[in-house]
Amino acid sequence: MKIKKYFSLFALFCVFICCSQEKETAKYTVSKDKPILLADPTIFYENGVYYLYGTTTGDFPNGEGFQVYTSSDLKKWNGQSGAQNGLAFKKGDAYGTKGFWAPQVFKYNNKFHMIYTADENIAIASSDSPLGPFKNDSNAPMFNSGNQIDPFFFVDQDGKKYLYHVRLTNGNRIFVAELKDDLSGIKEETLKECISGVLPWENTQNVSWPVTEGPTVLKHNDLYYMIYSANDFRNPDYAVGYATAKSPLGPWEKATESPIISRKDVGINGVGHGDVFYDKNGKMKYVLHTHFSNSGVSPRKTGIIDIDFEGNKIKADAKSFILLKE
Template identity: 70%
Template sequence: MKKIITLVSFMSVFGACSQENNSAAKPVEAVAKNIFVADPTIFYSKGTYYLYGTTTGNVANGEGFLVYTSPDLKKWSEPKGAQNGLALKKGDAFGDKGFWAPQILEYNKKFYMIYTANENIAVASSDSPLGPFKNESKKPVIETGNQIDPFIFIDEDGKKYLYHVKLTNGNRIFVAEINDDLQSIKPETLTECISGTLPWENTENTSWPVTEGPTVLKHNGLYYLIYSANDFRNIDYAVGYATSKSPLGPWEKSKDSPVISRKNTGQNGIGHGDIFWDQNQKMHYVLHTHFSTAEVSPRKAAVIDVEFTGNELKAVPGSFNFLKN
């Protein structure tokens, strides 16, 4: 499960002045600040990268989703959303709390945001990645039960699939075909994909095992379901994957999982992100980490390079870095 986090920042300046030699003061230098979002996603369009994620409902910005921009993945802006930094804000959206885990999709000459609110899934649209995104319907995409962490995958044949997490005897990943208007699913196709059954997926042996944050892609005819496991507050929160010959499964979990964890990054609570490709078609995974070894929140956004070796998905050693502005 996720929690709302707080967006904080700090700034340091350095200056010096010597009266003895009457030299000028040193220029003020801004120190790069971590970007504090959880469950992040990065969307690339026309030379600009857009970063979204689970943020805070603070007084300055209001509730919804902030969006940051970058021309190069190195230097990020302050929030640039159309409404006080927000790409989608409470009031234009379904629900009124728990705005989590957005995904951005360009489809039919519009931009769509698929997201969680009130532990349900909704879809909003806009003419710009900066928003304002607004919901056509104030109903959730799935009207029974509680579900979070949506991800829409469009296959080569045009069929569309909504991967998501059902809150039922654990956080379990499900999939269903979603209709062309992206507003409802085909309930007869609803299928369970995976749950937390392996030792690395439940290191605390809880009665509510967690698999969440699905992202799906296709490579060499195989479907890859990339997911995070363990409670997000657990230092062993990590990223693994499963493969299938069909978008509906059955899924075979990789024996190499977890492929991104504290063991190969040095960061606690690392996971729940999204695959994206940069302007040079290089593949990356954006994710979040704990704030420190002692505190979970506010969680920090970061990127790590990933690549295929044959049909195995691997993280590139030494490529991890935090996102800053």
């Protein structure tokens, strides 16, 4: 009887150990979901599909250029969607040898266009599909007048087209110019500075080269809104604010409630440089990047946050913030 009793106790002990090990194993199971690592992101929506593009940092296993992710619900993303080994744009198909940054995709005259930065200049390529391949027979930037980055294409209600972009001159300063109808370049006589980093929140490290960049422009209730980022992207205080104007050429008045998206809101450093898009239900959202972690900058992660107008102000819903995964 004692032998049976001891055996029963031993068996129970083994079962307890096995169950404990199973619980521990389950506790430390690693998620198969991989974070999407794109900086300067933008989302283009067409026929029920969201197309996500951005700056890739680090290794380029598929080649240098712009990768495209696709999704039908903004939750699950496929990262091998581009026409060329997962890429929508591949180095060599248009202007640029290095530094492929901050693409924006839009539809104009029944073609898809990608405006982007390469070699610290701005160029444009086109395609019959948002998946690419985006190409351009010209191996030249849109204009030659110093170094420019972060282009944003905007069409006003009167049909005039504008290029907002950043010029590297005594800081990263946001400029605007009217575009030619064929998108081949800007009308130089319309070039005008919009904003620079002069407010305390825009230069928290008090550097001699202040940064304002990543402009997105939209119109609401007869006001033009420019959403932009400030501080060096490596600064934990990299954040998002906005300004308003009564004309696409300005003058611009910065919102006193800026920044509207920062690390204080979402709990991650380096929040910024994104783009506005609307989901299939017409809800306004902002796609952006963050630092990889609160102790490391790169590779930067991609996230989405809900934003909306409240009267003539833009508000962000911090509780809606999510990081994107494959």
